[in-house]
Amino acid sequence: MIRVVVVDDEALVRSGFELILNAAEDLRVVATAAGSDAVETVRREQPDVVLLDIRMPDVDGLTVLRELRSLPRAPVVGMLTTFDTDEYIVTALRSGAAGFLLKDTEPDQLAQLVRTLAAGGVVMSPKASRSMLRAHPGPGGGADGADRARVARLTGRERDVLVLVAEGLTNADIGIRLHLSAGTVKDHVSAILTKLRVTSRVQAALLAERAGLLGGAAPGPGEPTAREAR
Numbered sequence: 001m002i003r004v005v006v007v008d009d010e011a012l013v014r015s016g017f018e019l020i021l022n023a024a025e026d027l028r029v030v031a032t033a034a035g036s037d038a039v040e041t042v043r044r045e046q047p048d049v050v051l052l053d054i055r056m057p058d059v060d061g062l063t064v065l066r067e068l069r070s071l072p073r074a075p076v077v078g079m080l081t082t083f084d085t086d087e088y089i090v091t092a093l094r095s096g097a098a099g100f101l102l103k104d105t106e107p108d109q110l111a112q113l114v115r116t117l118a119a120g121g122v123v124m125s126p127k128a129s130r131s132m133l134r135a136h137p138g139p140g141g142g143a144d145g146a147d148r149a150r151v152a153r154l155t156g157r158e159r160d161v162l163v164l165v166a167e168g169l170t171n172a173d174i175g176i177r178l179h180l181s182a183g184t185v186k187d188h189v190s191a192i193l194t195k196l197r198v199t200s201r202v203q204a205a206l207l208a209e210r211a212g213l214l215g216g217a218a219p220g221p222g223e224p225t226a227r228e229a230r
Helices: 011-022 035-045 062-067 091-095 107-116 125-135 143-150 158-167 171-179 182-196 201-210
Strands: 002-008 027-033 051-052 075-081 100-102
Touching: 002 011, 002 035, 002 107, 011 027, 011 107, 027 035, 027 107, 035 051, 035 062, 051 062, 051 107, 062 171, 062 201, 075 091, 075 107, 091 100, 091 201, 143 182, 143 201, 158 171, 158 182, 158 201, 171 182, 182 201
Parallel strands: 002 027, 002 051, 051 075, 075 100
Antiparallel strands: none
8 A cells, every 4th residue: 555645735636636546446645734734744644655735835845845855764755736847846856856746637647656656766747857957957058068978878778777767667667678677677777876976766867858868759738648657
């Protein structure tokens, strides 16, 4: 059973997410909270996944994220936002969020996205990440020489793994796709993070995007992305 806490300033959003997620047999929303009660609620309930509103009137979602990430048993945090170009998203991802979900995500996709977060995958729309990187390319100014140099240090297999990490696949899913054991995939991911000088799968995915490893056309309106479909 995957234990979930939903943090949002709107009671309607909290109750809607709770209703949708509790309909899945393997998910349970153990609590919901407004921003001011978020950290105490998470300490008490010790969920596996927290869905956290990035913009709340009573407390900054980024502040809550930093506090949650510092807990002894830190949960996986997915940020909730209304807009896929929210200026705070890149900061949240660099601060340890495992991805983001749009509040208007289709109900039949929501449960699978939470499962992906719980399993260590990345939940991030490729279309939105491209938009964010154009607006917030980072210290290197986008796909610069430093990014490309770090990617060039990867072996061919590590590049294959990085692309699948960026698509949101878990280690087990990557192993199935590449016919590798989960342990071998874990070793590859560790090597990738070290060579790219990043600390999370999300940061590795953003760097892969900047370096041009992720091709393909953006999905059409209402069409699930490759990451969301998994």
